Amino acid sequence: MITVVSVAIVGAAGYAGAELTRLVLGHPLMDLVTVTSSADAGRRVSELYPALAGCDLVYVPHDEAAIAEAVELAFLAVPHTAAMAITPGLLEAGLTVIDASADFRLRDPKVFSRWYGVEHVCPDLLSDAVYGLPELWREALPGARLVACPGCYPTATLLAAAPAIRAGLVISGRVVVDAKSGVSGAGRTPSAATNYVSAAESITAYKVGSHRHTPEITQGLGDLGLTDVRVTFSPHLVPMSRGLLSTVYLEVDPGLSVGDAHAVYAAHYAGEPFVTVHAPGVMPSTSEVRGSNRAHIGVATDGTGTLIVSAAIDNLVKGTAGQAVQCANLALGYEETTGLDRFAPVF
């Protein structure tokens, strides 16, 4: 018998938390009991997010014990380091933890501390955490107690690269990832870079060579079977609220045709409810997936021995909140698509 799970969203007032709130409120098998926020405790959800008018919940401060008492499953949408601080306690109290932060994504605690500048406080949990990218590693999710949801850039990038790597098409560990994100990826806190006047009508690369999703992409490409991985990762900020496009350049045999490459991708994602592979040479737009949990993928070749793959997602849905719900569904034994719209507004 399928039962309803009681849910807390920890860090619910940020953008990812707000999308989680929306999705859990609309989920037929989830009961949203608690939404927490340190900065906005005491305010109504519908005051901060008028799109959720009608939701009467009020943010409360984070309180590990109260959460453990109140619910069976916790989504963590807090910044890195805040997640690992409370995860051991929540697990011990018997909760399922779906963590949207970076704290449990990297299996090697030394890599974590090198890129995040702090020591991991519960490195022994790293091997228990399941990396939650269902289309690539679905089998690990049923029954998982701790899910590390991938970053938005790694989600799009690994979905773009996986079929070619698994099919043995990629002949070099040298991978260029030129990725483009909407501004919500930077979070809700206003800053000079995310101010409308700075971000509108402009594009810029940022954190080239130093973005913290780099080691996660590297780990994922290795897990897919690529050897001697050397990732060049250049994120760009694009004037759009939502959306993420990762254009990935993979070294392949110059004779590989776009038709053959496409066939590999189409076969790999056949039957996936949330992934569409476009016709050969047709590249996806991020507006196609705005508001949905979908990933749309296009492949192209140009005769130089480079396979170009472009994957579009909504950074806040498939890139964060939607994928977290998808992972929770699998962990709990629900139908994978429960509570995730089949279609979102057409643009």
Add this chain to the structure above:
Amino acid sequence: MITVVSVAIVGAAGYAGAELTRLVLGHPLMDLVTVTSSADAGRRVSELYPALAGCDLVYVPHDEAAIAEAVELAFLAVPHTAAMAITPGLLEAGLTVIDASADFRLRDPKVFSRWYGVEHVCPDLLSDAVYGLPELWREALPGARLVACPGCYPTATLLAAAPAIRAGLVISGRVVVDAKSGVSGAGRTPSAATNYVSAAESITAYKVGSHRHTPEITQGLGDLGLTDVRVTFSPHLVPMSRGLLSTVYLEVDPGLSVGDAHAVYAAHYAGEPFVTVHAPGVMPSTSEVRGSNRAHIGVATDGTGTLIVSAAIDNLVKGTAGQAVQCANLALGYEETTGLDRFAPVF
């Protein structure tokens, strides 16, 4: 017993038609049988609108007889004049017709021909048509066979003006409506005005004094009880894909407080599933309602004897496709909110 209705969308390849397609595909009591398009017949829905990937329907040419044969209910999302050409036949064949065009909105055929430049071909049907704005005239909808869905501007404007007029607060028929629409309001056909370079980062008034929604607003204000109506209607084009804001200026007693005005609005819309009245002086943003069937309303006063009311909707949902589904639900005896999301993405 509630039964599933078979549905056609006539003119399904435009923006409103595409949103209707999305909503009907997700509606638990509607079965989308046919989507028609004269310009795009033969193409897949998912090719034109990749957001609907997974929908296998193919556009077919309009064929009144085939539609009448195939379905019980037809949504018309064709341009004006095309709707009145096929409506009599569809009604005669026993279909329920939910018309999103302008053809049955104006009760007086002379007003229609003056503003639309053509004679009405079935003026006798005008008195049968129900004007489908449920929050203002819900009682007329159950059992309706022909529903004329309001224009997007009239929807927001009448929702903004109704409570004050009905409460007798408005002391003059002189009404200024300064409205602002996203670019999708102009439809899918590319034009110089809707080209990205023209529309981005710019705002302009257009068709001031000559927009065809003017007589519809005038008729609606009169229906609400305003006398000697003289509407000044200035639509503006705003750099956003979706969204419509109507800021309405009503002449009232200078002593009217914002609190009293707000109380009238809150009472009028109490219990409405799709309308939210913000706190006194708090004005809505269109992003709050993007993708949803909601209308958000704010009221303000300034001591000059003017009541300022601002109403935000998504022009393609509450302004067109969502309201059409809402009306269909009522006409068919379904729960009014069926198939209409409670929440849309938070921005």
Add this chain to the structure above:
Amino acid sequence: MITVVSVAIVGAAGYAGAELTRLVLGHPLMDLVTVTSSADAGRRVSELYPALAGCDLVYVPHDEAAIAEAVELAFLAVPHTAAMAITPGLLEAGLTVIDASADFRLRDPKVFSRWYGVEHVCPDLLSDAVYGLPELWREALPGARLVACPGCYPTATLLAAAPAIRAGLVISGRVVVDAKSGVSGAGRTPSAATNYVSAAESITAYKVGSHRHTPEITQGLGDLGLTDVRVTFSPHLVPMSRGLLSTVYLEVDPGLSVGDAHAVYAAHYAGEPFVTVHAPGVMPSTSEVRGSNRAHIGVATDGTGTLIVSAAIDNLVKGTAGQAVQCANLALGYEETTGLDRFAPVF
């Protein structure tokens, strides 16, 4: 003989200050000696504004004495209250002061304190200050020592209303001003409202009935000859970096034709270097004036006794920095257009 004037920009790191910096750097008869900023002192202009790459100036802290020593003319682009604190000293030291703040715009110190919440510290200077809107009150500017540059909303609104009022066409003091501004109008400090995600793809009214430009518009309309002025002023935030559109609704004789109204406007602004009146019924877009010191105006009527006038400016140029330079040119006896481009990029 025309001589070059030495110039300081006080508060040069904000958006208006940066545009002033650009204009003064390109002005053939101005020598930019000093740029001050309390928050960004020590940083290079070109670091904050890479568009000014090649400018080697470094922001220094405000220092009234140093400024008085160093230059003959000071542009003040500081927030209100900061301007009136230093203006008396600068005037005493013999400088010409072109103030872009609100401190000297309102002639009545009681009105100032009511709207700005502080007492004016040099009310005796208010009557000396010249309100710097050259197209309406040019004759007061030659030789002026203290110029109060109008706010951005009053600039567009008064330019839109003036010809009709002066021609005696306006028959009521009841004026509705529905104005729309780009996000740079809110200044450079990041905030929740100006964050890209909040502001993009959305429009909202704000500060309805309480915006501080209201008394300035009221004063200006009175100066133009309107009696019993009752202004309803509704500013809106529009998703664009620059640009301001003021759509003004004036009560006139219902028989006034658009042609006659247009003739009044065309005659009023004939020969003005920075004002264009469009053909009857043709309304301006803000993109037409982006980056330039121009104001473009359109007029329409609709038979209800309302004259609709829409004026478009760039809020940072004609609305602030450009008009300040225009006023300085007139005050100094330079050709009015000196240093102000005849044309800006076409969109």
Add this chain to the structure above:
Amino acid sequence: MITVVSVAIVGAAGYAGAELTRLVLGHPLMDLVTVTSSADAGRRVSELYPALAGCDLVYVPHDEAAIAEAVELAFLAVPHTAAMAITPGLLEAGLTVIDASADFRLRDPKVFSRWYGVEHVCPDLLSDAVYGLPELWREALPGARLVACPGCYPTATLLAAAPAIRAGLVISGRVVVDAKSGVSGAGRTPSAATNYVSAAESITAYKVGSHRHTPEITQGLGDLGLTDVRVTFSPHLVPMSRGLLSTVYLEVDPGLSVGDAHAVYAAHYAGEPFVTVHAPGVMPSTSEVRGSNRAHIGVATDGTGTLIVSAAIDNLVKGTAGQAVQCANLALGYEETTGLDRFAPVF
């Protein structure tokens, strides 16, 4: 003695033609005599481009003989194939031709016909044409009679790649160019892809492997000294009106430090009036160069043996019209920067 040159702009009604019109109107040593347009003949420039209000010119049809009669220099802003049709005649009549089309960029007529699908009609002129990218090949421009102005993508890409190649840092002919353009790059003709609703809030790759600027980039990289060139070129469409960013990935020694790479770039562009190299690791935004003839460049390394260089230009100024004027200045013996603003609006 410097004399004023009489100028025609052929194809003046498109976006590049309009920017050329603006620049030539403001050029102190150019006299704009004729603007031609086949589609808009008979209309005023200021009607099509209200930003040029005050310009009284009217578009006339293309007429090679009339142009040859009327002026000494012709800017060609017509589509490819239209330029080569009239260039021989104009040259014979003694005119200087500055061609902004693609017709004379590729030296090999076979490469031209392969990518453009037509035979070149005057292949013998190809070797006479000077490729007009002053910062890289300035010496060829003085006295040139026929200048082929580079495409927008090649301009940014070659400026980004040149210093590293010329300094011998690049160890492989395998080059990935991930480029992003604003929508004006697609020209003025409205289309489904450039409609606001399609282009806003979205990014997509297009024409991957098949864009016509590919052979031009390949030719240019070879001219700079790179051997065995294999360019992967992926253009992307970005929601902005203007601006182009080319992020170029070059294979280098893994030990190359960002400081050393930066030093090479800074030295290469030292003294260039229109090029700025940012500090090591600081990447340019396109908004920095909006409206100006500048190119801003940033360099980064990541330890994988890849040098990442990002170059930002305004596609219509440095990418087209501005560079055309810069080339004309050099061809005519004028100061290179004449008529080109030192600064544009700060965003």
